[in-house]
């Protein structure tokens with residue numbers, strides 16, 4: 427894997443997304459080791475190529491992982507990685523479109539202790555937070571939580587010059603819904619669904635894990 431950052435390209439199978447995943451997978455894993463239960467069910471949203479879920483799963487042998495994405499063309503990549511590593515605790519991916527509640531799993535058959543999502547908000551509208559919260563309200567078990575990883579603004583401000591530079595680079599693409607989102611806007615979007623912003627963990631490269639809990 428190249429150390430030089432490829433040009434920004436949000437396509438889940440791009441070199442850029444693979445580069446970012448390789449850079450952030452160990453810090454995220456370290457955080458999840460402190461957050462996930464010893465056993466249970468964990469859902470990943472916007473799984474993309476499947477790099478993270480396949481890297482994390484062997485560290486949690488008693489957790490069953492469920493990958494998902496709205497783009498079914500990534501499913502072969504998720505399954506190929508799973509089969510290459512021999513991960514037995516990863517289910518086949520399911521299609522979840524965070525803008526379309528009719529695609530959300532049925533809580534009668536799907537319940538999760540934790541839901542996580544990595545690097546979606548830079549390239550998706552803040553309204554996605556409402557979808558994530560609605561989904562969480564429906565399928566999280568009591569005491570469950572949502573962990574959202576990425577770079578964010580806080581109270582309308584950039585937390586570092588590097589995040590400001592990154593945002594300007596994304597915004598230069600001219601796509602309306604791209605750009606760093608504000609933690610407060612995610613909080614406001616999640617609140618009507620009973621999902622409460624609990625805390626943020628600081629991760630390297632000026633990224634956060636935002637924890638939302640079922641009230």
Ligand SMILES: C[S@@+](CC[C@H](N)C(=O)[O-])C[C@H]1O[C@@H](n2cnc3c(N)ncnc32)[C@H](O)[C@@H]1O
Pocket residue numbers: 436437438443444447471472473474475477478495496497500522523524525543544545546549550
């Ligand atoms: C930048 S990629 C990140 C992929 C992966 N989480 C990672 O960190 O390598 C963004 C992902 O969000 C997914 N995505 C975008 N909009 C979505 C939506 N409305 N519902 C579900 N997934 C979505 C894309 O298909 C893509 O896999």
